[in-house]
Amino acid sequence: MLELNMRFRLVALFFLSSIHLCSLVQSICSRGCGLALGSYYISPGNELDPISQYMNTNINSILQYNRGTITNQDSVQSFIRINVPFSCECINGDFLGHMFSYTVRSQDTYGLIASERYANLTTVEWIQRFNSHPVNRIPDVNTTINVTVNCSCGDSSISKDYGLFVTYTLRSGETLDSVSSVAKLSSNLMRSYNPDANFDVVNSLIYIPGRDENGNYPPLTTSSGD
Numbered sequence: 074m075l076e077l078n079m080r081f082r083l084v085a086l087f088f089l090s091s092i093h094l095c096s097l098v099q100s101i102c103s104r105g106c107g108l109a110l111g112s113y114y115i116s117p118g119n120e121l122d123p124i125s126q127y128m129n130t131n132i133n134s135i136l137q138y139n140r141g142t143i144t145n146q147d148s149v150q151s152f153i154r155i156n157v158p159f160s161c162e163c164i165n166g167d168f169l170g171h172m173f174s175y176t177v178r179s180q181d182t183y184g185l186i187a188s189e190r191y192a193n194l195t196t197v198e199w200i201q202r203f204n205s206h207p208v209n210r211i212p213d214v215n216t217t218i219n220v221t222v223n224c225s226c227g228d229s230s231i232s233k234d235y236g237l238f239v240t241y242t243l244r245s246g247e248t249l250d251s252v253s254s255v256a257k258l259s260s261n262l263m264r265s266y267n268p269d270a271n272f273d274v275v276n277s278l279i280y281i282p283g284r285d286e287n288g289n290y291p292p293l294t295t296s297s298g299d
């Protein structure tokens with residue numbers, strides 16, 4: 074009886090530690106994937122030039138991923154989303170993201186940088202995490218700060234058909250079904266890629282399979298995802 078009890082404990086211990094090991098392995102990335110897209114919501118007054126500066130890219134690169142959406146690059150339509158390309162890296166071996174270099178402008182606050190400059194693709198907490206500056210004091214104009222935006226490289230256990238992902242911030246009124254329907258993908262697939270996302274909370278970040286410059290879904294390759 075004693076021996077049985079002991080054996081049970083050993084099995085339980087082994088079981089628990091393997092779960093622990095799994096979650097440990099899953100939370101650590103070893104590499105990124107060249108490309109991700111950020112879904113940037115255009116508020117009135119936004120222009121491509123400043124957006125390309127915030128996102129450390131150029132207007133031509135943005136245009137490539139928004140054929141048919143951006144008709145006039147000098148005056149981009151408001152209340153639409155555009156996809157902005159950036160490289161998705163494994164940061165500190167911890168998570169997939171990109172650290173943008175942002176030059177502080179007058180009247181900036183961390184809140185304004187997160188919600189307006191980066192269209193809620195990041196949060197105040199997530200910006201502060203990667204900056205040595207004091208939490209409540211925004212650094213001087215023209216100094217640079219790190220702004221980190223998360224990304225995804227896909228998941229071979231879900232599908233090998235999707236190897237490019239859009240980091241997408243939910244807006245008020247958007248749901249799992251509405252986002253899936255706009256993307257013309259099933260809600261099940263969308264849920265699989267976002268198992269922990271709360272689709273009822275405004276500004277939740279989700280990852281949606283994205284299309285390349287030619288409008289195709291690039292498949293997962295061995296160099297992207299795992």
Ligand SMILES: *[C@@H]1O[C@H](CO)[C@@H](O)[C@H](O)[C@H]1NC(C)=O
Nearest residue numbers: 114116188189192193275276
């Ligand atoms: C970001 O979220 C805040 C709070 O919900 C909202 O007021 C703001 O308009 C959002 N920014 C954009 C670009 O939609």
Ligand SMILES: *[C@@H]1O[C@H](CO)[C@@H](O)[C@H](O)[C@H]1NC(C)=O
Nearest residue numbers: 167168194195196199223278
């Ligand atoms: C980015 O990902 C990390 C690790 O999963 C998470 O802790 C963090 O809250 C995420 N940031 C945002 C803005 O969602």
Ligand SMILES: *[C@@H]1O[C@H](CO)[C@@H](O)[C@H](O)[C@H]1NC(C)=O
Nearest residue numbers: 172203204205206217218219
């Ligand atoms: C931005 O991140 C880099 C790399 O992690 C770090 O060396 C630098 O000090 C950070 N910048 C600020 C303003 O904290």
Ligand SMILES: *[C@@H]1O[C@H](CO)[C@@H](O)[C@H](O)[C@H]1NC(C)=O
Nearest residue numbers: 176177178179213214215216
């Ligand atoms: C910030 O840089 C811009 C462009 O280089 C310059 O015109 C402006 O005077 C600078 N502002 C401050 C406060 O240094």
